[in-house]
Amino acid sequence: MSYPRHIPRSKCVSRASSRAGACAGVLLASVTALVSLGGMHVAPAVAAPAPSPSAQSHATAGVNATKQRPSKVRVTAAALSLDGGSRKPLLDGEDAPYDTASIVKVDILATLLLQAQDKGRHLTAPERALAEPMIRNSDNAATNTLWREIGGASGLGEANKRIGLTSTKGGPGTKWGLTQTTASDQIRLLFSVFDGATKPKTDSPLNKDSRAYIRTLMTRVADDQAWGVSAVSRSDYALKNGWLQRTTTGLWDVNSVGRVTVDGHHYLVAVLSDGNVSMRDGVSAVERAAGRAVTATTRT
Helix, strand or coil, X not given: CCCCCCCCHHHCCCCCHHHXXXXXXXXXXXXCCCCCCCCEXXXXXXXXXXXXXXXXXXXXXCCCCCCCCCCCCEEEEEEEECCCCCCCCEEECCCCCEXXXXXXXXXXXXXXHHHHHHCCCCCCHHHHHHHHHHHHCCXXXXXXXXXXXXXXXXXXXXXXXXXXXXXXXXXCCCCHHHCEECHHHHHHHHHXXXXXXXXXXXXXXXXXXXXXXXXXXXXXXXHHHCCCCHHHHCCCEEEEEEEEECCCCCCEEEEEXXXXXXXXXEEEEEEXXXXXXXXXXXXXXXXXHHHHHHHHHHCC
């Protein structure tokens, strides 16, 4: 199985320069693939998580992918203001299932933390040594190990019931990157992590330390990971990206989820896409969609 490389660090701007929100290669991305999104609409409210009880992303990609089929790009964006009282994210596009690619790594870490909480313990040093590169560097080998530890799709599904996800299904066997999810479910997951960051009370099944740990890793992603929803925020953001070239079509899934701060206001943003002719085009489409989603949310 072949693994496409991350965007080379040498091609990335510094964190300060990433206030433009992307790698240099992304800034030069083709804008010829126009993305047609549906009208803005409000998604169902983020469900309160159930009471707590006492391969893959850029990994299954094919460098030896088959010849590309004609591209038909899909993009769905969701945004939710953390400053208001609503749990209803604004959606742009159809809230349909997409491959997660590496954004599932946030869900895997949340599951690992919930399982540790149930046992009344913190993560072990070896678990942290895997969790940190999984989020900060999108390390696939670390993810493989943690996917097995949480019990794969079954363990992920049990945790997601408690978090309140309704449309996320773990990938088959070892293929965690083929987990299916929706933009609104990703907002629910982000809400379980970032709710309570600006106010003391939350009903997330993740405890205070678990939420803080995930947030910290998402705010410290490596420079070559700083693209996607971060383009909206310029400097203050927490994110996780995912990308996958499908071997059956040669086309790319490109996703980005996270929390951004714009003019002092905090937003959760999830953008999912597939059918991109290249990763660069996918990144450009995701960043444009993220900007539109946040702008529309500020107007509601």
